[in-house]
Amino acid sequence: MAFWTRQNKDTKSKEAAIAADFDASDKPYAVLQNVSLELEGRPVLQDISLSLQEARVGIVGLNGSGKSSLVRLFNGLRMPTGGEVRMFGVSTEALREELPRYVGFVFQNPDHQAIFPTVEEEIAFGLTQLGVARAEARTQALAFLDRHHCGHLAEKPFADLSEGQKQLICLLAVLVMKPKLLILDEPMSSLDGLATRRIGRKLAKLDQKILMISHDLDLLRNFDRVLWVDEGKIRMDSVPGDVLPAYEADLEQRAERDPEGLQP
Numbered sequence: 001m002a003f004w005t006r007q008n009k010d011t012k013s014k015e016a017a018i019a020a021d022f023d024a025s026d027k028p029y030a031v032l033q034n035v036s037l038e039l040e041g042r043p044v045l046q047d048i049s050l051s052l053q054e055a056r057v058g059i060v061g062l063n064g065s066g067k068s069s070l071v072r073l074f075n076g077l078r079m080p081t082g083g084e085v086r087m088f089g090v091s092t093e094a095l096r097e098e099l100p101r102y103v104g105f106v107f108q109n110p111d112h113q114a115i116f117p118t119v120e121e122e123i124a125f126g127l128t129q130l131g132v133a134r135a136e137a138r139t140q141a142l143a144f145l146d147r148h149h150c151g152h153l154a155e156k157p158f159a160d161l162s163e164g165q166k167q168l169i170c171l172l173a174v175l176v177m178k179p180k181l182l183i184l185d186e187p188m189s190s191l192d193g194l195a196t197r198r199i200g201r202k203l204a205k206l207d208q209k210i211l212m213i214s215h216d217l218d219l220l221r222n223f224d225r226v227l228w229v230d231e232g233k234i235r236m237d238s239v240p241g242d243v244l245p246a247y248e249a250d251l252e253q254r255a256e257r258d259p260e261g262l263q264p
């Protein structure tokens with residue numbers, strides 16, 4: 001996880017500008033202008049222009065189509081090699097250090113996200129990054145866990161939790177920092193149906209704007225907008241009722257054409 005600690009006057013005024021921009025609900029929180037991304041000399045994203053302001057945006061696409069690379073542009077984990085990404089009106093180049101404060105990121109695999117031995121420490125870490133002293137961060141973390149019915153997990157080693165509990169704690173570790181936007185990269189892929197529904201219900205109640213990659217299309221049916229990423233480009237961008245049936249039909253056609261998966 002990339003974090004920052006700097007708190008100076010410039011940062012404060014930048015934060016105020018970002019907050020003002022974000023609070024204007026008619027304004028997009030993310031704008032991509034002719035964005036491209038190359039990794040190891042290979043084009044991964046090509047000439048993407050987008051403007052996002054909806055509360056719930058889903059992303060679908062085949063493995064390797066570029067979904068994870070795309071969402072990593074929104075929190076500064078990746079910088080575009082062409083074009084510009086603006087979050088809350090500011091280029092991610094200029095906002096890189098501050099972005100984790102505004103954009104929470106939940107990874108597909110909780111073990112790639114968690115870095116502390118116990119649940120309480122994992123939650124408290126985000127608070128210390130916001131400038132809360134360690135002892136007070138522990139108190140607030142315990143209260144936060146209680147509010148989310150997870151107080152009984154506080155002293156447990158993260159490694160001993162079930163997959164569903166791990167993913168829930170990773171979500172809480174991000175939420176404790178009160179981000180404006182929450183990005184989730186296939187958060188339910190290793191969860192059973194019950195854990196998926198529990199986390200899904202928690203997500204549905206959040207005030208935060210949500211951008212979620214999912215191979216489980218049912219999770220996106222009530223979203224406001226869905227982007228279909230195909231070979232590094234946006235193939236379709238509309239309401240779920242249009243995009244999801246078109247995507248499913250394409251999957252069927254591909255499976256029919258190449259049942260053994262012999263083509264790239």
Ligand SMILES: Nc1ncnc2c1ncn2[C@@H]1O[C@H](COP(=O)(O)OP(=O)(O)OP(=O)(O)O)[C@@H](O)[C@H]1O
Nearest residue numbers: 039040042044061062063064065066067068069070
């Ligand atoms: N660090 C990297 N270095 C080089 N190539 C990369 C790197 N990360 C991803 N890629 C390549 O970029 C392309 C897009 O990968 P990405 O992970 O964004 O796809 P995805 O749609 O999220 O896939 P999945 O559904 O499997 O998670 C793939 O061809 C992948 O091999």
